[in-house]
Amino acid sequence: xxxxxxxxxxxxxxxxxxxxxxxxxxxxxxxxxxxxxxxxxxxxxxxxxxxxxxxxxxxxxxxxxxxxxxxxxxxxxxxxxxxxxxxxxxxxxxxxxxxxxxxxxxxxxxxxx
Amino acid sequence: xxxxxxxxxxxxxxxxxxxxxxxxxxxxxxxxxxxxxxxxxxxxxxxxxxxxxxxxxxxxxxxxxxxxxxxxxxxxxxxxxxxxxxxxxxxxxxxxxxxxxxxxxxxxxxxxxx
Numbered sequence: 314x315x316x317x318x319x320x321x322x323x324x325x326x327x328x329x330x331x332x333x334x335x336x337x338x339x340x341x342x343x344x345x346x347x348x349x350x351x352x353x354x355x356x357x358x359x360x361x362x363x364x365x366x367x368x369x370x371x372x373x374x375x376x377x378x379x380x381x382x383x384x385x386x387x388x389x390x391x392x393x394x395x396x397x398x399x400x401x402x403x404x405x406x407x408x409x410x411x412x413x414x415x416x417x418x419x420x421x422x423x424x425x426x
Numbered sequence: 427x428x429x430x431x432x433x434x435x436x437x438x439x440x441x442x443x444x445x446x447x448x449x450x451x452x453x454x455x456x457x458x459x460x461x462x463x464x465x466x467x468x469x470x471x472x473x474x475x476x477x478x479x480x481x482x483x484x485x486x487x488x489x490x491x492x493x494x495x496x497x498x499x500x501x502x503x504x505x506x507x508x509x510x511x512x513x514x515x516x517x518x519x520x521x522x523x524x525x526x527x528x529x530x531x532x533x534x535x536x537x538x539x540x
Contacts, residue, residue, distance in 0.1 A: 322466075347528055354534075355533060355534075356516060356531040356534055357469075357518075357531040358531075359530075362528050403469065405469075412457055412520035412528075413459065413474060414459075414469075414518075414529060416468035417468050418468040
């Protein structure tokens with residue numbers, strides 16, 4: 314069975330600080346991995362995705378994520394956060410079947426001025 | 427522009443009543459999905475579809491039915507709504523698994539069952 318774990322329900326950082334949001338997955342093969350962002354009262358927007366190749370993948374708005382097969386992780390990073398990055402971030406995985414996504418429980422990011 | 431549109435955006439229903447949530451996509455995607463979002467659970471898959479006429483059960487299908495009458499439309503039906511079905515529901519559309527495809531999500535429907 315597959316699963317996604319986001320161990321931090323809430324993260325608070327200061328504006329301009331660096332950020333890492335953690336994601337661990339469980340799946341017997343290499344999954345497709347995604348990070349989505351959800352702003353208040355909105356749907357989910359794709360930040361970035363990964364399947365193979367360079368383990369560091371670039372996304373929108375200067376976000377990047379690093380895949381580690383040995384650690385079964387796909388952590389999201391940003392060098393310098395802005396107040397507008399405050400949102401809920403979801404890590405998700407998909408196997409090869411029809412893009413069904415399995416989500417973690419999400420991490421609520423608050424960026425303080 | 428690719429889009430997934432859900433209606434209604436907000437719904438208040440009574441216990442035991444029938445509720446239909448609608449989703450329309452203009453992306454020509456084969457696959458569509460219904461998820462519900464609850465605090466602490468992330469998004470959980472209720473039903474999905476490979477194309478017109480097909481529906482498949484997801485991880486939490488009990489109490490829900492789905493209907494895919496056309497490529498563009500996918501409905502979620504609560505025949506006998508219960509307070510435990512109070513949640514935010516998201517529809518998404520996507521195509522065959524592949525790195526160039528990632529499901530697109532609608533804005534969500536906020537359902538309260540009283």
